Amino acid sequence: xxxxxxxxxxxxxxxxxxxxxxxxxxxxxxxxxxxxxxxxxxxxxxxxxxxxxxxxxxxxxxxxxxxxxxxxxxxxxxxxxxxxxxxxxxxxxxxxxxxxxxxxxxxxxxxxxxxxxxxxxxxxxxxxxxxxxxxxxxxxxxxxxxxxxxxxxxxxxxxxxxxxxxxxxxxxxxxxxxxxxxxxxxxxxxxxxxxxxxxxxxxxxxxxxxxxxxxx
Amino acid sequence: xxxxxxxxxxxxxxxxxxxxxxxxxxxxxxxxxxxxxxxxxxxxxxxxxxxxxxxxxxxxxxxxxxxxxxxxxxxxxxxxxxxxxxxxxxxxxxxxxxxxxxxxxxxxxxxxxxxxxxxxxxxxxxxxxxxxxxxxxxxxxxxxxxxxxxxxxxxxxxxxxxxxxxxxxxxxxxxxxxxxxxxxxxxxxxxxxxxxxxxxxxxxxxxxxxxxxxxx
DNA sequence: ATTTTTATGATACAAATGTATCACAAAAAG
DNA sequence: CTTTTTGTGATACATTTGTATCATAAAAAT
Numbered sequence: 001x002x003x004x005x006x007x008x009x010x011x012x013x014x015x016x017x018x019x020x021x022x023x024x025x026x027x028x029x030x031x032x033x034x035x036x037x038x039x040x041x042x043x044x045x046x047x048x049x050x051x052x053x054x055x056x057x058x059x060x061x062x063x064x065x066x067x068x069x070x071x072x073x074x075x076x077x078x079x080x081x082x083x084x085x086x087x088x089x090x091x092x093x094x095x096x097x098x099x100x101x102x103x104x105x106x107x108x109x110x111x112x113x114x115x116x117x118x119x120x121x122x123x124x125x126x127x128x129x130x131x132x133x134x135x136x137x138x139x140x141x142x143x144x145x146x147x148x149x150x151x152x153x154x155x156x157x158x159x160x161x162x163x164x165x166x167x168x169x170x171x172x173x174x175x176x177x178x179x180x181x182x183x184x185x186x187x188x189x190x191x192x193x194x195x196x197x198x199x200x201x202x203x204x205x206x207x208x209x210x211x212x213x214x215x216x
Numbered sequence: 217x218x219x220x221x222x223x224x225x226x227x228x229x230x231x232x233x234x235x236x237x238x239x240x241x242x243x244x245x246x247x248x249x250x251x252x253x254x255x256x257x258x259x260x261x262x263x264x265x266x267x268x269x270x271x272x273x274x275x276x277x278x279x280x281x282x283x284x285x286x287x288x289x290x291x292x293x294x295x296x297x298x299x300x301x302x303x304x305x306x307x308x309x310x311x312x313x314x315x316x317x318x319x320x321x322x323x324x325x326x327x328x329x330x331x332x333x334x335x336x337x338x339x340x341x342x343x344x345x346x347x348x349x350x351x352x353x354x355x356x357x358x359x360x361x362x363x364x365x366x367x368x369x370x371x372x373x374x375x376x377x378x379x380x381x382x383x384x385x386x387x388x389x390x391x392x393x394x395x396x397x398x399x400x401x402x403x404x405x406x407x408x409x410x411x412x413x414x415x416x417x418x419x420x421x422x423x424x425x426x427x428x429x430x431x432x
Numbered sequence: 433a434t435t436t437t438t439a440t441g442a443t444a445c446a447a448a449t450g451t452a453t454c455a456c457a458a459a460a461a462g
Numbered sequence: 463c464t465t466t467t468t469g470t471g472a473t474a475c476a477t478t479t480g481t482a483t484c485a486t487a488a489a490a491a492t
Contacts, residue, residue, distance in 0.1 A: 004438070004489065026335035028244050031479060042441055043480095053480060112331050114394050118324055119242035129396040163397065164388075164405040168380065171387025178330050180345040181379065189380040196412055220459065220468070247449060258471055269450060 011049050014039050015063045018056065023105040027112035054122060061113050061127050068131040085146030086194055092139065093190040096169045098176055099183050107173050136166045152197045165193060227265050230255050231279045234272065239321040243328035270338060277329050277343050284322070284347040301362030302410055308355065309406040312385045314392055315399050323389050352382045368413045381409060
């Protein structure tokens with residue numbers, strides 16, 4: 001049986017199990033044995049592929065970061081010929097907020113690691129903020145595009161606005177996770193920010209919304 | 217020695233110890249023994265005053281909520297005769313962001329409980345969102361005052377704006393905790409939102425800032 | 433074919449944790 | 463002065479956890 005095996009693929013399987021346990025019972029409930037059971041392997045194997053628990057947790061954080069990166073370049077890579085920079089930002093917001101279970105799990109995971117990193121400096125490295133930083137950079141780029149195209153006001157500070165928008169995304173996302181904000185309201189708050197940045201700012205007129213709009 | 221003792225005061229002492237341990241080593245490191253050691257009492261006493269660990273944790277959450285309430289009514293109670301509703305909001309923002317260690321510890325604690333509540337429904341009750349809801353209500357009230365006084369634009373939806381501002385506060389606070397945002401930038405983002413809400417909206421002119429303004 | 437990695441299972445171990453029990457001192461009640 | 467309630471210490475116990483050890487099967491190298 002012990003044919004020479006692909007370590008990377010095996011590690012990925014184990015990290016899948018870690019994410020599953022963390023999503024179901026919280027990151028604090030992640031133990032070597034729980035991960036092993038979830039993956040259907042023996043405790044020894046988890047030890048074998050990630051020497052220590054700290055190694056496993058660190059690998060989980062790395063994976064979270066890589067997954068975030070892949071997700072974003074996969075979903076929003078082709079906006080260079082964006083038909084509408086405002087619509088592009090709105091789409092990004094929809095992707096960023098924890099609406100579907102996958103996104104909820106991601107936010108949950110990120111918050112869990114953020115909390116851990118506050119007391120365990122081993123996790124506090126650049127891994128946690130790399131994702132948000134990339135997102136902020138992307139928002140700033142889209143803002144710059146829209147500004148140059150005359151869609152956004154000329155006097156906005158794209159970097160500052162991107163930072164604020166990212167902060168708003170994070171805050172609304174957390175509020176949604178704990179049930180303090182409803183998804184629709186959160187999205188509306190973000191779109192209101194877009195209204196502010198657009199040049200033609202008639203309060204009542206909502207820009208054309210792509211796709212299906214079912215009332216309430 | 218075992219004179220009849222004030223249970224409430226004793227419970228408060230133990231919860232102090234809980235907060236100290238959580239601030240130093242994280243909420244996940246809170247154990248009955250760690251709390252007992254921090255409080256300088258025996259394990260048995262922690263059991264005596266909070267029957268179980270779940271009870272202790274729940275009491276910690278209740279205390280966090282009460283502390284938050286007390287803190288806000290203490291600091292911001294007297295704005296009925298506010299000289300400037302905009303300044304009142306700016307002051308509220310300064311208080312809400314995790315700048316000093318106390319506020320950082322509070323945010324840290326709240327995030328830790330929020331993460332726990334996502335998998336332990338016993339903690340998920342209204343305790344977590346009561347604080348944010350109160351803050352949002354207060355923001356909305358100040359906004360309404362300023363709107364009526366002609367300081368804020370007449371066409372703003374105070375409830376919606378309050379929700380967005382609270383979300384921004386939370387998101388920027390988290391970003392500050394993980395080191396992704398600097399305090400000055402976070403405050404600037406919030407004040408930019410105030411600029412937007414004010415009637416006289418000249419982009420360059422910052423309204424008179426009360427108190428000391430040291431450059432950068 | 434033999435030796436040496438590579439991969440995996442079974443298990444042991446010390447430490448920590450939540451919970452429970454026994455004992456006992458001091459105050460209050462009778 | 464008993465007796466009962468209240469408050470506190472010491473300790474025991476089962477469970478869980480991270481880590482380490484021993485054995486060994488299969489493949490690769492020689």
